Amino acid sequence: MNVWLQIADTAGAVLVLLGAAISLLGVVGMVKLPDVLSRSHAATKPQTLGLLLVLAGVALRLRSGMDLATLALIGFFQLMTGPVAAHLVARSAYRTGQIERGELLFDDLDAQLTEPGQEPGAGTGPDAGQEPGGGHGTGR
Amino acid sequence: MTGPETVDRVLISAAVVLVVVAGALLLFRISRGPSMLDRAIALDVFAAVMIAGLGAKSAFARDAFYFPIMLVLAFLGFTGSVGIARFIAVRDKPLPRRKSAGKEGRK
Numbered sequence: 644m645n646v647w648l649q650i651a652d653t654a655g656a657v658l659v660l661l662g663a664a665i666s667l668l669g670v671v672g673m674v675k676l677p678d679v680l681s682r683s684h685a686a687t688k689p690q691t692l693g694l695l696l697v698l699a700g701v702a703l704r705l706r707s708g709m710d711l712a713t714l715a716l717i718g719f720f721q722l723m724t725g726p727v728a729a730h731l732v733a734r735s736a737y738r739t740g741q742i743e744r745g746e747l748l749f750d751d752l753d754a755q756l757t758e759p760g761q762e763p764g765a766g767t768g769p770d771a772g773q774e775p776g777g778g779h780g781t782g783r
Numbered sequence: 784m785t786g787p788e789t790v791d792r793v794l795i796s797a798a799v800v801l802v803v804v805a806g807a808l809l810l811f812r813i814s815r816g817p818s819m820l821d822r823a824i825a826l827d828v829f830a831a832v833m834i835a836g837l838g839a840k841s842a843f844a845r846d847a848f849y850f851p852i853m854l855v856l857a858f859l860g861f862t863g864s865v866g867i868a869r870f871i872a873v874r875d876k877p878l879p880r881r882k883s884a885g886k887e888g889r890k
Contacts, residue, residue: 649787656794659842663798663805666835670805673828674812679820686824689805690831697798697838704842713850717834720858728827728861728868735868736820 648706655703662696669693678743679736683729690725694718795843802836823867830860 665688672685695718702714736742737752744750809829816822834856837849 652791653787653794655842656791656798659839660794660798660801663801663835663839666832667801667805667808670808670812670828670832673825674808679818679824682821683824686828689828689835694831694835694838697835697842701838701842705845705847707847710847710850713847713854717850717853717857720854721831721834724858724861725827728823728864731865731868732820732823732827732872735872736818739872741818741820741872 651703651706655700658696658700658703660700662693662698662700665689665696666693678746680733680742683733683736687725687729691722694721792843795839798839799836799843802832802839805832806836819867819872823864823872826867827861827864830856834860 669685669688669690672688673682676682676685698714698718702711705711806829809825809832812825813822813829816825834853837853837856841847841849841853
């Protein structure tokens with residue numbers, strides 16, 4: 644039995660190290676990537692996968708019921724609040740025109756945003772009307 | 784049983800080193816984020832990295848003392864990012880951001 648506890652300890656340490664390495668990789672992506680949206684893409688790796696691996700490693704090393712419940716709550720709240728912040732940041736980046744519109748392959752929000760009259764970015768308005776899935780994103 | 788304990792301590796110390804390097808790179812991104820939205824994302828990731836560091840410390844010392852702090856960081860860490868995205872980024876001037884984004888994009 645003691646051997647299995649030792650194996651659980653070492654597996655927990657390996658999971659903590661793996662989660663820290665994935666966090667570092669995501670942060671390197673945040674430093675290197677050029678845009679708000681691509682940085683937001685890189686930011687989700689430490690927030691979900693790295694943090695869940697670290698929490699799983701801690702749960703393997705502290706093996707009592709209350710600690711496992713607290714760790715599950717930490718992971719649950721992190722998974723709940725991450726998309727809210729990412730959604731609001733991406734929405735604000737789109738609406739204030741801080742994204743590179745030339746690098747977007749598909750822009751399904753553009754027709755809906757330019758219809759009511761406010762022009763967020765480059766002014767090629769009326770041709771991006773009701774074409775379903777056409778190549779109007781590549782023309783910009 | 785001192786051999787596997789030493790291995791565990793070395794692994795978790797390496798994890799702490801990686802987390803500290805990640806936090807330093809995030810401070811770099813916060814200090815020169817071209818816009819406030821980059822800083823908002825970086826602060827959000829910084830909360831996650833802080834939780835990971837506290838988890839590594841808890842795994843090293845086998846105590847659950849910092850779990851309430853990790854819990855509070857997990858469900859209050861996004862409020863600063865939401866506030867920035869909602870109220871500050873609207874007033875932010877995107878002109879310096881576009882200039883430096885063009886520089887980084889051609890690199």
